[in-house]
Amino acid sequence: MGERKFDMSIEQTVTDDIDRLLDVLPLRARDLLVGHPRLDELLEVVIDLGRPMEARFAGGFEYLGGQQATMEDIDFVVAHVGAFDRDNRAGIERTLHRISAIPNRVGRIVGLTCRVGRAVFGTIDIIRDVIETGRNILLVGRPGVGKTTKLREIARVLADEFDKRVIVVDTNNEIAGDGDIPHPAIGRARRMQVPNTMQQHDVMIEAVENHMPEVIVIDEIGTDADAAAARTIAERGVQLIGTAHGNNLENLMSNPTLSDLIGGIQAVTLGDEEARRRRTQKTVLERKAPPTFDTLIEIETIDRLAIHGDVAETVDLLLLDQEVTAEVRERGPDGSVQAALRSGKLAGSSLRLPGSPRAEAAGRDEDDDDSAELRRELRSAAAQPGITRIHARGVSPRKLERALRELRLPAVATDDPRAANMIVTLMGDHGDRHPGDRDPEIGSAAQVISVRSNTYGQIYEALRAAFGSEDTAREQFALKELQEAARRAQATGDGVELLPQNAYVRRLQHEMAAKLHVQTKSVGRDPRRRVKVYPA
Numbered sequence: 001m002g003e004r005k006f007d008m009s010i011e012q013t014v015t016d017d018i019d020r021l022l023d024v025l026p027l028r029a030r031d032l033l034v035g036h037p038r039l040d041e042l043l044e045v046v047i048d049l050g051r052p053m054e055a056r057f058a059g060g061f062e063y064l065g066g067q068q069a070t071m072e073d074i075d076f077v078v079a080h081v082g083a084f085d086r087d088n089r090a091g092i093e094r095t096l097h098r099i100s101a102i103p104n105r106v107g108r109i110v111g112l113t114c115r116v117g118r119a120v121f122g123t124i125d126i127i128r129d130v131i132e133t134g135r136n137i138l139l140v141g142r143p144g145v146g147k148t149t150k151l152r153e154i155a156r157v158l159a160d161e162f163d164k165r166v167i168v169v170d171t172n173n174e175i176a177g178d179g180d181i182p183h184p185a186i187g188r189a190r191r192m193q194v195p196n197t198m199q200q201h202d203v204m205i206e207a208v209e210n211h212m213p214e215v216i217v218i219d220e221i222g223t224d225a226d227a228a229a230a231r232t233i234a235e236r237g238v239q240l241i242g243t244a245h246g247n248n249l250e251n252l253m254s255n256p257t258l259s260d261l262i263g264g265i266q267a268v269t270l271g272d273e274e275a276r277r278r279r280t281q282k283t284v285l286e287r288k289a290p291p292t293f294d295t296l297i298e299i300e301t302i303d304r305l306a307i308h309g310d311v312a313e314t315v316d317l318l319l320l321d322q323e324v325t326a327e328v329r330e331r332g333p334d335g336s337v338q339a340a341l342r343s344g345k346l347a348g349s350s351l352r353l354p355g356s357p358r359a360e361a362a363g364r365d366e367d368d369d370d371s372a373e374l375r376r377e378l379r380s381a382a383a384q385p386g387i388t389r390i391h392a393r394g395v396s397p398r399k400l401e402r403a404l405r406e407l408r409l410p411a412v413a414t415d416d417p418r419a420a421n422m423i424v425t426l427m428g429d430h431g432d433r434h435p436g437d438r439d440p441e442i443g444s445a446a447q448v449i450s451v452r453s454n455t456y457g458q459i460y461e462a463l464r465a466a467f468g469s470e471d472t473a474r475e476q477f478a479l480k481e482l483q484e485a486a487r488r489a490q491a492t493g494d495g496v497e498l499l500p501q502n503a504y505v506r507r508l509q510h511e512m513a514a515k516l517h518v519q520t521k522s523v524g525r526d527p528r529r530r531v532k533v534y535p536a
Helices: 018-022 027-033 071-079 125-131 147-160 197-211 224-235 249-254 272-278 311-319 358-362 369-381 397-407 456-466 468-492 503-515
Strands: 004-006 013-015 042-048 052-057 060-068 089-091 098-103 109-115 119-121 137-140 166-171 190-194 215-221 239-244 265-269 283-287 295-301 304-308 324-331 337-344 388-393 411-413 422-426 447-451 519-523 530-534
Touching: 027 042, 027 052, 027 060, 042 071, 071 109, 119 147, 125 147, 125 295, 125 304, 125 324, 137 147, 137 249, 147 166, 147 215, 147 239, 166 197, 190 197, 197 215, 197 224, 215 224, 224 239, 224 503, 224 519, 249 295, 249 311, 283 311, 295 311, 311 324, 311 397, 388 397, 397 411, 397 456, 422 456, 447 456, 468 503, 468 530, 503 519, 503 530
Parallel strands: 137 239, 137 295, 166 190, 166 215, 215 239, 388 411, 388 422, 422 447
Antiparallel strands: 004 337, 013 119, 042 052, 042 109, 052 060, 089 098, 098 109, 265 283, 295 304, 304 324, 324 337, 519 530
């Protein structure tokens, strides 16, 4: 694929308050670092009892003298920093530096990692167009690659340049620094501190319920509760930008805790007819639900990253063992950004079911006996009354099936155009003419639904519009159910669970609950995911 070149000449500036960190170090370490030729590249200073102190840089380390660190050296640092929390972390007020402690068995600190915190202004110009879309964005990458640095800059840009109400949920003060006054690097964004990681999900929900943000910024989503809170926030229409542990998308798919962020993975047993139609084994892996995050960015280095613009489609293709395409952007020495497309398959085999016959199925003839038998079965099924049979023509059958499943419409997909009474096709394929005038295989009574592009969103919205009456009726029922539940919750003081709904309807329920001044959260997993109503 060809490359694109972005004209991004925004100059990056770095603020590190390095003198504040040097002031808390033992005098002999400080003297060796002041004026050091690589001071701007310093990552951290390590002090371990009975070992020489180390200065670690991006390309290696060096000892700070040959003397071993003493307990007096460690006590000097501890006395000059803030109190350590239950996660053994402390900071220097109004800076981004972090001091992490290693205690012994009786709680005495015997090791310290003094990490340099830097605010880099201009680092997100490489993904600025992605941030501006308003979509939910997840950043992943190895530790130290710059996820938190980019997250901090994203919060500042959205708050200062786009005038959005931004709340930073700051666990361990990683994003906005130590102390009660946040670091200027987050601009006008507000910061909510999290006492410890086990309370992070509660603060995430509290931020939405109490402070009406337009954007939530969260670092290191790492537990089931965090993932559930993130989904609830996304369903309420708040833009969510966060980071998660993992180097790439495949890591998240293999992680049972974090896979919910990208829709979750489940094993599904297909019927004989469906297995033959898909040309696969009867037990397959599928995505369970719409992903919490629409876009995923893999940060490979501080100046190189890969963007998956449609997480749902990418996960579906990976589960089908098909190639996926990511946009790779890299900033060169002159500040310009080159962009190119990169394609590939799932690197590991951890998500493939044993004995998968995909390769053999891919090589079968389309006109073999199984295919002919399947077409006969589909034509027979087309005679069932009350069910709309939809044929995908020029668009992805899998995306059509997914939209039908998530919208819960009274319809089935068929690969036989003659059995269909509705055709979903790309705009322009048939123009204003009836499809029967162009293609004799399509029935004359078939309704044509045109979409602008072969994307899940286009297909989803087209089906919603086509089945508007049923869809509207279901939404009205769900909102009436929410109103009744709100009255019951206020009267009894207890929580009330509603019937399971798809993500779109749940979002409508959350929005109405806010107007009725009751609290809500989504519970359970798809397809049984539902809203629970609590009194204010």
